[in-house]
Amino acid sequence: MELGARWMRRPAIGAGGPLLLLTLLSRWPGVAATFSQPSDSEFTFVLPPGREECFYQSAARNNTMELEYQVIGGAGLDVDFSVFGPSGENLITEARRSDGVHTIEPTMEGDYKICFDNSFSTISEKLIFFEVIFDDVQEDWSEIVEPEELLDVKIDDIKEAIGNMNHKLDKSVQIQATLRAFEARDRNLQEGNLGRVNFWSAVNLGVMLVVSFVQVYMLKSLFDDRRKVQT
Template sequence: MRPPRGASGAWAPPLLLLLLLWASCRALRAAHPPPPPPPQDAEFTFLLPAGRRECFFQAAPPNGSLELEYQIISGAGLDVDFSLESPSGALLVEEYRKSDGLHTIEPTETGDYKLCFDNSFSTISEKLVFFELIFDSPQEDEDLNSWVEMAEPEEMLDIKIEDIKESIDMVKSRLERSIQMQALLRAFEARDRNLQESNLSRVNFWSAVNLSVLLVVSFLQVYMLKSLFEDKRRVWM
């Protein structure tokens, strides 16, 4: 059964309208792209080989703050060299042979900040490094304030919306701080456990050495005492 004439042509105007609407949406979106999402807090644990230098790059929003904390979990000496550079190459932080550190900067440049951990002074021991990045972006505060601006005075009850927002901000900051403290406590616990395991292996090794020396000395003493009571004189018949 053939479709009636003109049936396919009836779909042309709506289809053309949809294509024009889709093209206009794409053009409007390209002309006004959405703002990039704020960076999220992150934590990393990596193995830094002996004689190596590892660097990480992280974008930080301007007019905010960046808090960096690092901890050496395991490795001989529990120390590394650390440096932090701005996107223009300016040296912001430089430390030598440190086991941990806490730094807070206020980014004033747009771009990637460079974080470097240097273990080139060690030729044998590798290091297990933990570090955490905490961001405080003004965009987050703008998002929290947007819903307050949409509220009308008639919608306010006995409790003001500002009071609710203040309580939410307090709970949010305390929860974030709890997460950060838990991550740091895990890093401290891992470092202490590695130290205890290393000390345990040393204690076992030197205990075995002392036991071996004690057995050898005991055997020599018994042998020497026995030789004192032996009669080596020959009897002539």
């Protein structure tokens, strides 16, 4: 049984065109999620204890793919991470890490397998954020226009300016997504610390009350008038 989810279109910051993020997630063992298009994607999911979840990301030949992940919730804030190439070779393997950034270049055409493993944990689920970023490949469309000497502005200058703008916009989106992940992880840590502080404060208060009761009882017993008991 598969559970699919299509991400809604959203505009990039400062850009007029929408950014389409398409992902398909499976929540059952042995079934993997698929990103159908080689486009920038970001995703947050819950990894149950004793489970491994894998995702497939397609990539074009001679492209650059950047993978970034963070464990933002769960005991220990760690997970095993691995990436396999289209031919099945193991490209990246990390054990018990809370975050990581990896770049694969040049890429081979095909599907890359991205796996997160929480099988070492028996009771704690993990909340994981990860994103996949591709460098845009610009098509050489200058050949279909008139010669550069007939244009007021060189087509290469326009293409370079547009490319720089798109690159900066993509970086701003990436940085904001990373900051959101850091904020979520810090919030989870603070909530966990607050719970532990409240628990041990209650325990200490209970111990102090018991000790105070015992001390009062012992002092009172020392001053009891034993002569009345003997008569």
